[in-house]
Amino acid sequence: MFTTRPEIAGSFGVAASTHWIATQVAMAVLERGGNAFDAATAAGFTLQVVEPHLNGPGGDLPAIIHCARTKTQHVICGHAGAPRAATIDVFRKLGIDQVPGTGLLPAVVPGSFDGWCLMLRDWGTWEFADVIAFAIGYARRGAYVLPNINAAIESVRAMFESAWPTSAAVFLLNGNVPPTGGLLTRPALAETWERLIREAVGSNREARIDAVRKAWYRGFVAEAIDRFFRDTDVLDVTGRRHRGLLTGDDLAGWTAHVEPPVSLNYRDHTVLKCGVWSQGPAFLQQLALLKGLGVAALNPLGAEFIHIVTESAKLAFADREAYYGDPNYADVPLTQLLSEEYNNDRRRLIGPLASNELRPGSLPGYQALIDHLPSPDVAVTAGIGEPTVAGAGEPTVARLGAVRGDTCHLDVIDRFGNMVSATPSGGWLQSSPVIPELGFCLGTRGQMFSLTPDHPNSLAPGKRPRTTLSPSFALRDGNAWMAFGTPGGDQQDQWSLIFFLRMVDHRMTIQQAIDAPSFHSEHWPSSFWPRTASPGKLVIEGRYGADVRNELKRKGHTVEQGGDWSEGRLSAARIEPDGQMYAGANPRGMQGYAAGR
Numbered sequence: 001m002f003t004t005r006p007e008i009a010g011s012f013g014v015a016a017s018t019h020w021i022a023t024q025v026a027m028a029v030l031e032r033g034g035n036a037f038d039a040a041t042a043a044g045f046t047l048q049v050v051e052p053h054l055n056g057p058g059g060d061l062p063a064i065i066h067c068a069r070t071k072t073q074h075v076i077c078g079h080a081g082a083p084r085a086a087t088i089d090v091f092r093k094l095g096i097d098q099v100p101g102t103g104l105l106p107a108v109v110p111g112s113f114d115g116w117c118l119m120l121r122d123w124g125t126w127e128f129a130d131v132i133a134f135a136i137g138y139a140r141r142g143a144y145v146l147p148n149i150n151a152a153i154e155s156v157r158a159m160f161e162s163a164w165p166t167s168a169a170v171f172l173l174n175g176n177v178p179p180t181g182g183l184l185t186r187p188a189l190a191e192t193w194e195r196l197i198r199e200a201v202g203s204n205r206e207a208r209i210d211a212v213r214k215a216w217y218r219g220f221v222a223e224a225i226d227r228f229f230r231d232t233d234v235l236d237v238t239g240r241r242h243r244g245l246l247t248g249d250d251l252a253g254w255t256a257h258v259e260p261p262v263s264l265n266y267r268d269h270t271v272l273k274c275g276v277w278s279q280g281p282a283f284l285q286q287l288a289l290l291k292g293l294g295v296a297a298l299n300p301l302g303a304e305f306i307h308i309v310t311e312s313a314k315l316a317f318a319d320r321e322a323y324y325g326d327p328n329y330a331d332v333p334l335t336q337l338l339s340e341e342y343n344n345d346r347r348r349l350i351g352p353l354a355s356n357e358l359r360p361g362s363l364p365g366y367q368a369l370i371d372h373l374p375s376p377d378v379a380v381t382a383g384i385g386e387p388t389v390a391g392a393g394e395p396t397v398a399r400l401g402a403v404r405g406d407t408c409h410l411d412v413i414d415r416f417g418n419m420v421s422a423t424p425s426g427g428w429l430q431s432s433p434v435i436p437e438l439g440f441c442l443g444t445r446g447q448m449f450s451l452t453p454d455h456p457n458s459l460a461p462g463k464r465p466r467t468t469l470s471p472s473f474a475l476r477d478g479n480a481w482m483a484f485g486t487p488g489g490d491q492q493d494q495w496s497l498i499f500f501l502r503m504v505d506h507r508m509t510i511q512q513a514i515d516a517p518s519f520h521s522e523h524w525p526s527s528f529w530p531r532t533a534s535p536g537k538l539v540i541e542g543r544y545g546a547d548v549r550n551e552l553k554r555k556g557h558t559v560e561q562g563g564d565w566s567e568g569r570l571s572a573a574r575i576e577p578d579g580q581m582y583a584g585a586n587p588r589g590m591q592g593y594a595a596g597r
Helices: 020-031 036-050 088-093 112-123 128-141 147-162 165-171 187-199 205-217 220-231 248-252 281-290 303-323 340-347 489-504 510-515 546-554
Strands: 008-010 014-017 061-067 072-078 257-259 262-266 269-273 410-413 419-422 472-476 479-485 519-521 537-540 558-561 571-575 581-585 593-596
Touching: 008 014, 008 593, 014 020, 014 036, 014 571, 014 581, 020 036, 020 128, 020 410, 020 593, 036 061, 036 112, 036 128, 036 410, 036 419, 061 112, 061 472, 061 479, 072 112, 112 128, 112 205, 112 257, 128 187, 128 205, 147 165, 187 205, 187 220, 205 220, 205 248, 220 248, 262 281, 269 281, 281 303, 281 340, 281 489, 303 489, 303 519, 303 537, 303 546, 410 479, 410 571, 410 581, 419 472, 419 479, 472 489, 479 489, 489 510, 489 519, 510 571, 510 581, 537 546, 546 558, 571 593
Parallel strands: 537 558
Antiparallel strands: 008 581, 014 410, 014 593, 061 072, 061 419, 072 257, 262 269, 269 472, 410 419, 472 479, 479 571, 519 537, 571 581, 581 593
């Protein structure tokens, strides 16, 4: 099968990510004796500089790791909760019925930094100063300006100039959008990281990393965030200016943590995902449905495969909408949702024709509550199901000519067999204004909360919003096998699932499964402001033939054809029993690469 590039193979180590520089940074760390956790942390910080339109220091991080020494897998949750002052009543009194997609009101505690530091402290071997040095170098000397960075800044230039002057000072060069191919420097961000290095005082490596974490969440970083949120009125997508709710006390009261992954067996494999505070279990629910539908016998590029996978996704994501939320605040019936009995019943809903209904399952003792959709006058679109308001939404890789904000992904395997799958995001340059003393902005993950009382994902102080961020990990015959994932908001657990099925059921290589034409549904409400839905809408890449499009239309799908290379930004890395490692990355977007030796 044709591939755009070879599947990378090696026995020393491999890395893959959404940006070639981050991939090379990860390999540089491995070459200098670091392990996969050192390499992933260094690459993660680097992504904050080289892909500022996709993630930033004020964002969030979920990761799934495999420790070769203990042969165990863990979820690192760098995904934090809402401010203590954030309540549904507060938003109601402001005349807001949906958490805005930009500005300061949707900001939650920035969890990414502590997530990376926790990984480094407990599983890594390097000092903080060593892993952050790569990112500081690019912030000081400048990072290459991708076409999508140029386009993202251009899309919000007017807002920066008129309403967010601190962002204009960082991302506009003498009032101009940085040219593609030029260098964008971040001196204030470099100074923040350098000050953190100076704060790294302690008797051993772990204590020095903890000192850095303290400086961020209880020291000068938290103090600067607190001042900015208390003193600054910021224009957001409501068309009004609001101050944020986040305080220094909110940061001081939170730390990243480690928890076990949730899992499901599929053939000889076990897929691991983050918990119900993410959409990750929707991947598992799709697998549970597909177990009994014979997808291995179907043409992976054919209409019937697309139809069955899409109809399974509609059912799984309907349950996501009705039942998922932070399990510290909501009773989420995941055991029942993944049970064989439940999925045998749900599978009967998948017929030869497409459904246009949103059909969550019925579980005794639980109410299937779907958050309301906005009124049509709020759901302004540009013909592509995405908000036209500057900076709003999560910008999935360019589709149908649209350039929006998004996410990153990286995978690393080292010579010891340690593995990392991480999906950092948030804190995009277009999400909220730059805090001048720090050189970065905060994320807007709070826009994912529901303001409907009693919904599992309804807003509450300290609660984590249900996130779309969803790294993936798979075991084969009980052994660690593959780390994989993609940016893409609600599409993450569609594109990743399709990739996984093509590898497991159709024996494709990583690069073949990535390069094959893909698709996604927009049937259910988006997780991002303004939470629009397009019932029955199915987007397929242009490389599918007219016969596939026509058959899908005959089955009742509302088919929209995208570009030839428009679906997903997957990367993956796997290790086989003989010790050989393989990796691949996405040609879509022209910036993801894999490397290894």
